[in-house]
Amino acid sequence: MDAFYASVELLRYPELKGLPVVIGGRRRHQPQPQPDGSRRFATLREYTGRGVITTATYAARAFGVNSAMGLMKAAALCPQAVLLPADFDEYRRYSRAFKAAVAEVAPVIEDRGIDEIYIELTDLPGAQDALGHDACGGVRAIAQEIRNNVRRATGLTCSIGVTPNKLLSKIASELDKPDGLTLITEDDIPARIWPLAVRRINGIGPKAGAKLAALGVETIGELAARPREELIAHFGRSQGRWLHECANGRDERPVVTYSEPVSVSRETTFERDLHAVADRATLGAVFTGLCEQLAGDLRRKGYRSRTIGIKLRFDDFRTVTRDHTLAQPVADAAAIRHTAGQCLKRVDLSRRLRLLGVRASGLVHARQEAGAACGHPAVHRGGAPAEEARAPAAPQLFDGEPSA
């Protein structure tokens, strides 16, 4: 989807169309209705505090404003940009709507988050001609039908890349944004893929990009020109092979239509950095709140968790995690709070904190817990000793929160 969150907001506030608009920040900048019936919007200029941009309209991007940019930095580039708070419930509604619209045309879909999907077109009627050859015309018509359906259902535009695999489709979908449709065949790879920067490959981020640049590799074509053995020497067997395959446009990954969640988490960044001792009451309350939210998430999704973990980010942005595996899965806030409290004890808390998070992994379905529910004792086979899930004792470190 094109500038998804921002595009959803423009449906709500059509008077903002064409203006630089960014979504992000923490509450407190809802549009205010005016006596004359118009609405007053907050701008980046007025914003102070932490936060990043989650989405910017194309008009805002023209000022150099982009996703993940700090709001204060964005304000320096485009102070007049309208700032709207994120409304995830609304985005999720539109997400379901666009996916349903796609499914009417092509039902084999892999979810890639709120605004992205992979669609399998291979076995669709019309995708191939009678001889089994690719009929680009047929595939183009199907993609066009998908776009029309999405627009009819949501009023939103999307960009589609139609290619032999997921690697190329992801790249192709970004070549003609917004509202684009790009077809690429294997024969097009040298002309259309090789000139692109290696960073366009999904999976090459800042670190791998910099490492490749240091080796004199800027484009995908330059990557393709490097011997496989050289890439393996620099990046290891696994990543080296993968880079070589990517550079040549090869990707065998299937479209995966179903997957179980691996973890569920909640985290929050504070308005100001907090200290374990000086802000103990505040931190304790936040900590308990996160555990309660996590427990609610687990219950709603129907999971219990055997491994509870915490995440801390210090004022110097250093991040540490600690986790703890229990013999029995838990889901209630008190047990999560207790186990997370045990984890917290293992961290040096002399620095101020900017972020606190709680995570549940080792998920099992709440109703049929493997082993335990089937009457097997939780057999312990290797690894560090797992502890019994205990009833919560006194709150551990961020003590002094109002008792739950």
Next chain:
DNA sequence: TCTGGGGTCCTAGGACCC
């Protein structure tokens, strides 16, 4: 003026088992 929140996957070392 520092840098959100929710995820996945990978690596590497240690513990432990057969």
Next chain:
DNA sequence: TCTGGGGTCCTAGGACCC
């Protein structure tokens, strides 16, 4: 007199993505 070998689980950190 070494220090096997293969496997799983757990933990911590990091890269990356939406």
